Structures are given as C-alpha cells and as structure tokens.
Amino acid sequence: MPRSGTDAVSTEQNPPAVSSRLARWFGRYLRRYFARHFDAIRLSGEEGLATIGDAPLVIYTNHPSWWDPILFMLLSQEVFPDKTAYGPMDSAALEKYGFLTKLGVVGVEQGTRAGVIQFLRMGESILKSDGSTLWITAEGRFTDPRRRPVDLRPGLSHLVRRVGKVTAIPLAVEYTFWNERLPEILVRFGESVDFTEADRSKSVTEITQRLNRNLESTLDELESLAVERDPSLFRTLLLGRSGIGGIYDSWRRLKANAQGKSFDASHGGRGS
Secondary structure (H helix, E strand, O other), rough: OOOOOOHOOOOOOOOOOHHHHHHHHHHHHHHHHHHHHHOEEEEOOHHHHOOOOOOOEEEEEEOHHHHHHHHHHHHHHHHOOOOEEEEEEEEHHHHHHHHHHOOOOOEEOOOOHHHHHHHHHHHHHOOOOEEEEEEEOOOOOOOOOOOOOOOOOHHHHHHHHHHEEEEEEEEEEEEEEEOOOOEEEEEOOOOOEOOHHHHHHHOHHHHHHHHHHHHHHHHHHHHHHHHOHHHHEEEEEEEEEOOOOHHHHHHHHHHHHOOOOOOOOOOOOOOO
C-alpha cells in the first residue's frame, strides 16, 4: 500500500550529469580561494568513515555560514574522491549560477509543496545512483553551531523513509579564530546512522530525533576540540596565508634574517 502525502510521490527523475573535468578545475580553484580567506581547513573523525558499508550515503550537516556549500564541494573531493557529490540549492538562486548544475548542485523550490516533491524525487534518484552522495544542510537555515537543541527539518527523514537502506553521516562545521589573522575551518565527521528497510515503518519524528542526536553529539565533540586550539587533533587539509602582514611582519622578517633564521609568518602551532 503506498504511503500518503509526499512519501507516495513518483520517483521518475534523474540526477543531472556532473562534469568531472569541470569539477577537478573548480576543486583547484576552491583550494586557492579558501587559502586566501582562511588560515587552514582541519578535519577530524575521518577514521570512522572506514567502517561505512555499501549503502547509499547522505552527509547531513549544520549550517553556520554561506561558505558551507563550496566547502562541501571541496570536502567531497578530498574525502570521497571516488564518489559524485550532489546537493540541493534554492532554484531561484541557482538560476544566477547555472554552471553549478554541472557540479552536482540541484535546484529545489523553497517553501512549497512542489519543492518538497522535487527534493524527494531527486534525492531518491541520487541515492539510487551508484557512486553518488547527497550533501544536505539539514537545518535549512543559518544557525550558530552552539545552538541547542539541534532542530533539523523533516525533509531528510522523509527521504530516509522513502529510500529505506541508507547511511546518514553527521558532519559538524565551525568557523573560528585561533592564533592567526585569518579564521580556521574546523570539521568533524560523527558516528554514522545506518537505516534499513525496517525503518520505513518508523515515524518521521522518530527518525528526525535520531538524526538530531547524532548531529548534536558531533557538534559537541567538535566544540571540545575547537577550544583546545591544537592542530594535532585534526588532519590539516589545507593551509592558507599566515601572519598579520604589513609593517609587523616586515619587521619580524628582518629580525629573522639578521639572526640567520628562516622566517615563519605564523604565530606557531599551525600544523601541516
């Protein structure tokens, strides 16, 4: 018997083709772009990804900044290089940046039933495509990473019920200042949530509560790491520009040269 509401929607929709050549070029561009604006991108929790099986994969995240979508594009290439990444975006905004569709960005109409149907159809098709992953800012709005309780929108839970077998991995993101002029990007993968066909019988509320708990725990873990200000607790994916610049760094450079030392613009502890 078909389920009522959005769960009974037809799934006849194919994900857009992604240009691997354009994705590689854009990945190189993003590395340079992030290096200009951040001291580093640092990752933790990656070891837990080794136990992931062959179920369709959703990475669901908090949403602290407008940087998030392009950060996820970079992370997908660094962490899941053999998979094709997709992610939803407001259709109206996507019209201004049409090339993004060739990078896996899917247009979804915001705030309407038609948009919900779009998301469910496309999400199911993506998760049923071999080698594809779906990245979702599941809070649906900008939210401070320390806001509790975590409150995810129900769209992801509806999608889980439709697909049945799926692995959902929480990803916590935080943008913070440590010792340098530019901020750090800190990310952490949390404990994955494995859903099965049996979970189709659970309510959207039950599934959402489970997803909430895992993302909240991951955010708490990342917060504990962030306050340590210790790069050795992370794998550094990218190092950007360090130091303050101007007269201050010019004086430090002259002093280092006079002492026969190499000049390091950082204030120590940047990691590599």
